[in-house]
Amino acid sequence: MPVTVTEDWLNACAGCEISILNIGDPLLEILPQLEFVHMTALVDHKLHGQLGEKTEMDVPEAVVAIVTGGIRNAEQKHELEEIRKRSKILIALGSCAAYGGIPAHANMWKNEEVFDKVFRHCTSTDPASDPLDPNIPPWTPSCVALDEVVKVDITIPGCPPHPDWIVEALSALLSGGSSWSLPERSVCDTCPVIREQKSGGGGAVKRCFENLEFNPEEGLNKMRCINEQDVLCLGPVTLAGCAGKSGAPRCIQARTPCRGCFGPIRKGARPMVDMMGSLTSVGLDPKTVVDRRAIMNRYIGGHGFLTPLPARPAR
């Protein structure tokens, strides 16, 4: 008997769904074991009846629910609550579902400031009042992670999450398990670069105005640590696993710094505080990091990490 699954994207970009499709060959082995009772991305099941006749949302019962994206509006919140009621195991897939993700940057402003910009101050837009028609759902007070609204059973973080972990977590459930989590290791624990525990330059953190120093013919194990090249890399405070079960961290493979897409190493961590400590320990001045608050909380703006700043006196 296949396991029933509800999958839906809420405040999401579809990258997590593409990651599911990027599972590759194992996908064809897993698919027959799953019965998608709802999946907006791929299956034509409707939440308001197949003939569009229902006035209330009707979420089907399922053993497993996979939800991507955070919560940004009243309808997403309602759907998440309905999904929770009607499924046994809820998986938060991806960093928007787990931490709020990139869209939680909006939490740095009041909602009315965002709407004012989008509908009245975009250069090509004919200024208009906010769309308030009852056919479109109003924003929630902020952009939040799923576990700020309902109980989440399993979190598969990442932006996007690696297919290896999606397969592993689903396989664990299919063989009767009810939990799964990534081991608590940092990106640095899986990164092969050379570390000397001190920065190469002095004091100030550099922006990405030029490429890192490395020989393209040589592996990452011959490249100096990015923080030690004086460029901010969030590896020390970020959960490992972005490259799946094997391989060096994805952004480092691209010879670019980590920006923390897998989120904090453990629940309750304070990545910004820890990162500032980490920079200090190699002799860099954390106060020189430009746009520090946003860059160090890039994927984790839910859970109160990003909030509107008190108004500052004009410069």
Next chain:
Amino acid sequence: MGNVINIQPVTRIEGHARVAIHLDDTGNVADARLHVQTLRGFEKFCEGRPAEEMPRIVCHICGICPWAHHLASSKAGDAVFGVTPPPAAVKLRRLMQNIAYVSDKILNFYFLAGPDFVIGPDADYSVRNVIGIVNAAPDIAKQVVHMRHLGARLLEGFAGRAIHPTFSLPGGVSKPMTETERQEMLPSARELLEFSKFTLQFAKENVFPKYMEAIKNIGVIKVGYLGTVSADGALDFYDGNLRMMQPDGSYEDFTYDQYLDYIGEHVESWSYQKFPYAKRWGQTLSLDVAKPDGVYRANTLARINVADKMATPMAQAELEEFRAAFGRPAHYTLLYHYARLIELLQCAEQTVELLEDPEITSREVRAKIAPRAGRGVGCVEAPRGTLIHDYETDGDGLITKVNMIVGSTHNNAAMNLSVKQAATTFIKDGKYDQGILNRVEMAIRAYDP
């Protein structure tokens, strides 16, 4: 007031939308609207971010077309900082874009829109999907999964990430390609080209002929078109002039920084998605199916219509065949699917061409940048249409202002017209069924990536 049919959610598209079809007392369509239900606010929350970080922030706008946003943003950054990326950097950006688009177009044809044609528009919803395809055509499904995986491996193997990349930055790209990498990627690129050829042939022989009636009926509207052409008038996904075509086929070319003279965006209270319109034509937007004003379309069919020719030989031969059958501009909405496959061929041919060019391995891949106050408009053709990123920075190179018009937004007015056209055509005297409602959604799926 009659009944409302609430198609929610619209499925097998990328995005969050519902369709409300309002019936009058006789059961005929009084109005039909596509309500786009989500708004994230990127244009606001990018303010204050360092401009060089933008390509790796805005790629998150779309998980299906992250490379398009990544590259448009990099180009806006090139302009903001006033630098020209070295030739090899441009070639590497184009290479990644083409590989990403090949994967994307294969996904759309077989797994998103495909079930409507391969399984059939009236099939039960429980089988009209990717799993239905896996059961009906297991060998093809296996190949599709393999090819998509191959594309993702090519992107990841070289650029670290297939989804939400970090490889391109203002000034160029983060790393050069080695000769070994080039040699290793070529056989996979050739495999993608073979499969692309197969796909177009398969569609022309087994899919499109069966649906000529549907093509002539579903979502048909007559409006203008927008796309990008290179200096010689060929379809170009990465760079060139923008070309805006009127419904009668006459057109004007303009540069990226002139876009505000050509395009305005209108807001309706019932959708978070704005309605771009052809401001240049001096018309205000009208969503009347019989006489639409100011409406143009972007995405595959639009590009095929505005381009004088394709950029590669096999794709050009296909375009000639297409034009002989449907003319220029071709207006049938479902032809987006046909046009998508001609583009697939160009992307696959260009992938091989770029990898066969030894200059792609040059070590010069990044111009050094320095913070300055500036403005830059960067555009590429995203799978869903022309993508416009317009940034302003302060003296520290921090973003002060962002304006973006993304691919799917260009088609908002057109999608609403097509939905209304399809609903009005198929729903009569209160009679409709699941197959009919699916045809309304097919009018939307045509505009997908």
